[in-house]
Amino acid sequence: MPEHSTRPYEWVGAWSEKRAQLSPDAVGLVDATTGERYTYRELDRRANRTARLLREHGVADGERVAVLSRNRPELIDCFFATGKTGGVLAPLSHRLAPRELVQMLNDVEPELLVVEAPFAELAADVLSHDAREFETTVVTLPADEDSSESDSDPSDGSASHAAESREGEWRGDEWREDEWRSWNSVRPVDGSPVETADVSMDDPHLFLHTGGSTGVPKETVITHGSVLWNSFNTITAWGLRPEDVTPMVFPLFHTGGWNVLTVPLFHLGARVVIAREFDPESVLRLVESEGATVLVAVPAVLRMMCHHDEWDDTDLSTLRFAKSGGGPCRNSVMEAWWDRGIELSQGYGLTECGPNNFTLPDGWSHEKSDSVGVPAMHVDARVVDDDGEPLPSGTIGELELASPHAADRYWKNPEESAETFGIPVSEANGSPEDEGRESTGEWVSTGDLARVDEDGYVYIEGRKKNMYVSGGENVYPAEVEDVIADHPKVEEVVVVGVPHEKWGQVGKAVVEGDESLTLSDLEAFLDGKLARFKRPRHLAFVDGMPMSGPSKIDREAVKSEFGEAK
Structure with missing residues (x-):
C-alpha cells in the first residue's frame, strides 16, 4: 500500500466540526425509528458531549470503545467523538454468540462497552463468561421511547434530572449489574467545542470485524487515512452530491454501514437515514418519503423490494442510481430495476480494502452488467496465479487490490495479516506500540476469484475457497x-x-x-x-x-x- 503521511493535521478526525462549520443547518442524519432529524450543528454538539464522555473513561489516544447496538444516532456520535479524542470505535455484531464476543473483546480490550437495551442479556452473558479476560465500564443505551434528550445546555439542570430518572428505571431490570449506568445519565450536557487530539492518517479510527479462518471474526484496523481515501474514491467514482439522500440499510457493525455511503455522504454534507430495523417495505417507503437519491443494498434486499406488493406503486423517481453489493445480483433483479428507469449495477468491496473499489464508465452497456466495472480513480487491481504472478486478460485467478484506502492490518493477528496484507509477521503483531506504523504491504489478497475482459471490466467468479x-x-x-x-x-x-x-x-x-x-x-x-x-x-x-x-x-x-x- 502507498505510504500515508504521519503528520498530525488538525483536520484529521474533525469530521463533525468541519461539516458543522460548512453546513450547520443542513440535516445530516435522520432517525426513521424515532422521527428525529439532526443538523450538522446538532451532530457536532452531540459529538462534543460524547467526546467528553469518552475522555472521562479513557477512550483516547488509541484506546477503544466497543458498542453492541443496532443503528442509532449514538453510534454516529461515537464515530465523530473518537475522531476528536483519538480513540477507536469498535462496533460489534449483536448476531454473534457470547463465546465469539468474549474472544473479540479480549482482543479489543475496550475501556468502555456501550450496550443497547435489547442486547443487555447478551452482554451479561459475555461479562459472566469463563473466558472473559478484559475489564471495562458498561454503559447502556435506553429503549427508543426513553432515548430523546435535548442537545442544548440546560441552565436549570432539568435535562440532567430527566436523565437521572431514566437511569433509575433502568436499574430496575434484574439482569443489570449494579455498576451499569445509562448513557443519558453519564454523557455530559456540555456541547461546546472540545480540545482535539493530535492524530495522523495512519492512526486507527475503526475496528471492523470480518470472518476468520478459525471461525472467530478478525478485527480489521481501519485508519483515518483508509476512511478518508475510501470516501474520496466513492465520491469521485460514483458522482455523489451534497444534495444526496440515502437509507442506510447496512448495519453499523459492518464496513458497509460506515464506508459504503455514510461517511462519503457526511463528507459532502448530504443526508443519511438510519433505523433500528429495515425491511423491503420500509425501504421503499423511505425512498419515496425522504426523496432518496442513492441506494446501496445486498442482492436479497433488492430482490425482495422489486417483488414486494408496493413496488409498482412506489415513486422511485428521485433515485439517480442503485448499487448491489455483498454477492452476485441476478439478471432478473437488475432488469426489474432497469424497467423502472433506475441504473442498478454491481459493486465490489471488502472490509480489508475499501469497500468501494470499482465504478462503471460513462455510457456503460448493460451487456457488462455481470461485471463490477473498472477500478476506481485511486485503486489498482490485478488477477494473479497461486504464485502471485499477474495473469492475462480472460484468465481466472485471485483478485488483488492496492489503494491508500486499504486497511492497515488485522488486530493482534500477525499470521493472517501477513497472508492478506503482505506484512511481515514481526511487523503485524498489533501491539499498542505499533499503532501508527507505516504499512509495508502493497497488494491486498482478497480471496476472491476474478477475471478481466479485454475492455478492463472485472468479473467476480466467487470465493477461491468455494x-x-x-x-x-x-x-x-x-x-x-x-x-x-x-x-x-x-x-x-x-x-x-x-x-x-x-x-x-x-x-x-x-x-x-x-x-x-x-x-x-x-x-x-x-x-x-x-x-x-x-x-x-x-x-x-x-x-x-x-x-x-x-x-x-x-x-x-x-x-x-x-x-x-x-
Missing part, C-alpha cells in the same frame, strides 16, 4: 448459480462441491423455490447453457437460506449441511 475441481476442471459456483437462478422455479440457489468416486467432486444445487423442480428438469434447462462438467449432479431444497449478515447467505452453513453426495 471453487471445486470436477474431473480435473475448475468449477466456479457463482457462474453456475447465475444460470440456475434464471429458472422460473428458483428463487435463490447455492452450489457446493460434494465428493464423487469417479470425478473427485461434482456440484450440488441447494435451491430455495418450487420443490416440484426435478434434477432432470434442471439438467434440461442447463443444456446448452453450461458445460456438462459444470452441471449439478445433486439437488436439494431449503425453506430459506441461512444468513450470516444483513441478508447475506451463509455459504459455510449451506456447505456444512449439504456437503455430502446425497
Whole structure:
C-alpha cells in the first residue's frame, strides 16, 4: 500500500466540526425509528458531549470503545467523538454468540462497552463468561421511547434530572449489574467545542470485524487515512452530491454501514437515514418519503423490494442510481430495476480494502452488467496465479487490490495479516506500540476469484475457497448459480462441491423455490447453457437460506449441511 503521511493535521478526525462549520443547518442524519432529524450543528454538539464522555473513561489516544447496538444516532456520535479524542470505535455484531464476543473483546480490550437495551442479556452473558479476560465500564443505551434528550445546555439542570430518572428505571431490570449506568445519565450536557487530539492518517479510527479462518471474526484496523481515501474514491467514482439522500440499510457493525455511503455522504454534507430495523417495505417507503437519491443494498434486499406488493406503486423517481453489493445480483433483479428507469449495477468491496473499489464508465452497456466495472480513480487491481504472478486478460485467478484506502492490518493477528496484507509477521503483531506504523504491504489478497475482459471490466467468479475441481476442471459456483437462478422455479440457489468416486467432486444445487423442480428438469434447462462438467449432479431444497449478515447467505452453513453426495 502507498505510504500515508504521519503528520498530525488538525483536520484529521474533525469530521463533525468541519461539516458543522460548512453546513450547520443542513440535516445530516435522520432517525426513521424515532422521527428525529439532526443538523450538522446538532451532530457536532452531540459529538462534543460524547467526546467528553469518552475522555472521562479513557477512550483516547488509541484506546477503544466497543458498542453492541443496532443503528442509532449514538453510534454516529461515537464515530465523530473518537475522531476528536483519538480513540477507536469498535462496533460489534449483536448476531454473534457470547463465546465469539468474549474472544473479540479480549482482543479489543475496550475501556468502555456501550450496550443497547435489547442486547443487555447478551452482554451479561459475555461479562459472566469463563473466558472473559478484559475489564471495562458498561454503559447502556435506553429503549427508543426513553432515548430523546435535548442537545442544548440546560441552565436549570432539568435535562440532567430527566436523565437521572431514566437511569433509575433502568436499574430496575434484574439482569443489570449494579455498576451499569445509562448513557443519558453519564454523557455530559456540555456541547461546546472540545480540545482535539493530535492524530495522523495512519492512526486507527475503526475496528471492523470480518470472518476468520478459525471461525472467530478478525478485527480489521481501519485508519483515518483508509476512511478518508475510501470516501474520496466513492465520491469521485460514483458522482455523489451534497444534495444526496440515502437509507442506510447496512448495519453499523459492518464496513458497509460506515464506508459504503455514510461517511462519503457526511463528507459532502448530504443526508443519511438510519433505523433500528429495515425491511423491503420500509425501504421503499423511505425512498419515496425522504426523496432518496442513492441506494446501496445486498442482492436479497433488492430482490425482495422489486417483488414486494408496493413496488409498482412506489415513486422511485428521485433515485439517480442503485448499487448491489455483498454477492452476485441476478439478471432478473437488475432488469426489474432497469424497467423502472433506475441504473442498478454491481459493486465490489471488502472490509480489508475499501469497500468501494470499482465504478462503471460513462455510457456503460448493460451487456457488462455481470461485471463490477473498472477500478476506481485511486485503486489498482490485478488477477494473479497461486504464485502471485499477474495473469492475462480472460484468465481466472485471485483478485488483488492496492489503494491508500486499504486497511492497515488485522488486530493482534500477525499470521493472517501477513497472508492478506503482505506484512511481515514481526511487523503485524498489533501491539499498542505499533499503532501508527507505516504499512509495508502493497497488494491486498482478497480471496476472491476474478477475471478481466479485454475492455478492463472485472468479473467476480466467487470465493477461491468455494471453487471445486470436477474431473480435473475448475468449477466456479457463482457462474453456475447465475444460470440456475434464471429458472422460473428458483428463487435463490447455492452450489457446493460434494465428493464423487469417479470425478473427485461434482456440484450440488441447494435451491430455495418450487420443490416440484426435478434434477432432470434442471439438467434440461442447463443444456446448452453450461458445460456438462459444470452441471449439478445433486439437488436439494431449503425453506430459506441461512444468513450470516444483513441478508447475506451463509455459504459455510449451506456447505456444512449439504456437503455430502446425497
